[in-house]
Amino acid sequence: MTADLTAPPVVGALAPYLRRYTSPAQLGLKINAYRGYEIEGLAEALAVPDLADSPVECVMVGDSYFMTHLGRPGTVMSGAAERDWALTTMAGLVDEVRDALDRHFTPDRVPFLLADLPDGATASPAAARQAAARFRAAGADAVKIEVAGDSELACVEAVAATGLPVLAHLGYTPQLTALTRHGDAVDDALGLFAEARRARDAGACGLVVEMVSEPVNQALSRPHPAGLPLYSVFSGRARWGGQSLNLWDAVVRPARPGRYFPPTPVLDAADVPAAYTPGLIADRMRELVRLTLAGWFPLSPRTALGAQQAARIADTDPWSVS
Template sequence: MAAKVTLQRLAEMKAQREPIVMVTAYDYPTARTAERADVDMVLVGDSGAQVVLGHDSTVAVTVDEMLVLAGAVRRGVQTAFVVADLPFGSTEVSDSQAVATAVRFVKEAGADAVKLEGGGEARLSRIRAIADAGIPVVAHVGLTPQTAVALGGLRAQGRTADSAARVVREALAVQDAGASVLVIEAVPADVTAVVLPRLRIPVIGIGAGPADGQVLVMHDLLGITEGRTAAFVKRYGTVGADMVAGVAEYAREVRSGAFPAAEHVYSATEEAVDAARSALGDRED
């Protein structure tokens, strides 16, 4: 078995320019898939609200729901570094609320780190408080889905002068606040390239061009997600179509009587069948 991925290992990978591979997972089977594929980091993203729980946005998912997802992922992963998203509403009230929520994800779900969106003053305070409590924080700037309404919707950031400057300022600020890793989402590669040399912590890109590593939603990259995906998504499989085809074939065989066939049923002795008949007695239904 490979050695457990730690913060120290991630820092070494950055220093050695060894790309970091990160994917999302939301349950035990997808966690096992990530582990068997030898990824370095697994994110239990609040995107699970949409991907596996069927909500319209990430803001609907609760702490308890995320704890269930994160716990299932933790049980499926032995070596990858597990990061759990702190859902909307679980950190906004105060630093103490944020720390209490982060502690639950470490103690109850076994997360190695928690992820917090945003780089404004309040978010920096939360990062400092959680890091001071001894819990590694993965920061997230650029497009932050939990507050997408304030950003004008789910759209790329850093494409105007003001927005690009804000992304750079927030990236440096979350590092100074104590974040151990940074995710930059939906930002032009040229803007990411400006700030990357100033960042000492590993930087994971998603739609942000080359960085120390990359992250994609597993259901997107495997082709399970229905409908359109973000422009930065590359599909590496057609699992969704294969799943539909398999279930449709099963349904056809059940309806036609082809399933179950003889090889799919158990055999019984004549004595067992006679006993079953005898157990009916003279009952009439």
Template sequence: METIAKLQAKKNKEKITMLTAYAASLAAVFNKTAVDMLLVGDSLGTVFQGQKDTLAVTLDEMIYHATVVRRGAPDKFIVVDLPFMSYQVNPEKSLSNAGKIMKRTGANAVKLEGASELVLESVRRLTAIGIPVVGHLGFTPQSVNGLSGYRVQGKDRAAARKIQAEAKALEKAGAFMLVLEMLPARLAKEITRALKIPTIGIGAGADCDGQVLVCDDMLGLYPRAPRFVKRYAQLDTVISQAADTYITEVKAQKFPGAEHSF
């Protein structure tokens, strides 16, 4: 299993890979691969639950999915998202909720979005008691309404400077890694060079220290995906064809055969 020290040592030497996972079955498949990290993201709200955004995902749901992913992937470094309103109230609530995730799931770290003073104080206090934290800047899905939808962030100079300052603040507060989502590639490159901690990009260009993709997007389980996604398989077609073949064989009385019967 990777450790924080091993992951941080990859900066400027080896690209870090991360994929999301929400179920034990797929986590078990990923456990056999060389992927460095798994993220149990609150993206499960859109991917697994079919919701329009991540805002309705609860802490208990995150704990449930993280627990089953850990069962499927006992050998992987697992990061778990703190969901909307589980850490934005006060640092005490952040500590309590992050502690529940770590104690109940066997996760290795938690992830928070943004860099408000409340978030920075939560990062400081979490890391002070030994809970590793991954930051998340750029497009932050839990702020989708305030950001007026799914938009690239940091496109003008003022916005870019703000994100750069937030990245430095998160590093100083104790975050050991930073996810950069939907940023201009040049800005992500500048942030990556300015930080001592690794950056993980998603729609942020090739110069981040690593990359993360939502597993369902990467596997081609949806007919449409964001521009920054590359489909490495087209499993929606494979699955539908398998289901159609099953249906045909059952109706034609070809399945089950003698070899499938007791």
């Protein structure tokens, strides 16, 4: 297969928001951030000549906030009261980040705001619609839904039908599935391709893929008239798609060192209350964005795929049924 090095098409409901570039070396970036002072730091990070036109096109308020800032072990909630608390907390963060984006970015540079539906918000299509409406009222431009089966796809369809852009999160889905890499066998890769098509057909206008093998990531992000824009997390480099960066991870060291985390953090979590400032955030995010645009980050993850298997995945059209 001959690689198409043109930039991916801007499609569907995300078209008004995406800032795509003609060079495949300049990937669209999604930044996970949670608080207004983090947005202040992000804006400062980008206010230098070499990053003046950096392709930061999305800021996502993710439910990983419960792990980063609140120290919880995961994003799964326990019982209805916790799920209500999580939704209320996330809606408040979306409102705070919306205000900060509008204050710290000029109108021509403001990223679109993506809100992550937390655990419990996709218990039913009706619940997903209500949660999405709440986020939209708080200022979200789009929402993300973790997808692991038919019930979540029904939620994607229900929210998309309201006109609010929806991104489907595939691969490792922290609310729904166990921590493992996806797409490290041909059958598993083909299953991910089928899931991506189903998400598209349900009305998703973009994807987030987490912990998928790099060949799968690159196949899904390759330019295709029927494909979707893609942001990747711990999945190597999406050569034609978007990269997701976590602002917290750029500054704060993980509890256990990880090969695929950013090389930029300088703080331990215990030092965050005093030292996690907009100025330090700006310094570390500036470095991480530069490393990403230069191709030094992220690293390619290890894979169980052999050369022939990887070649078969690369030669597969993920957006058409073979």
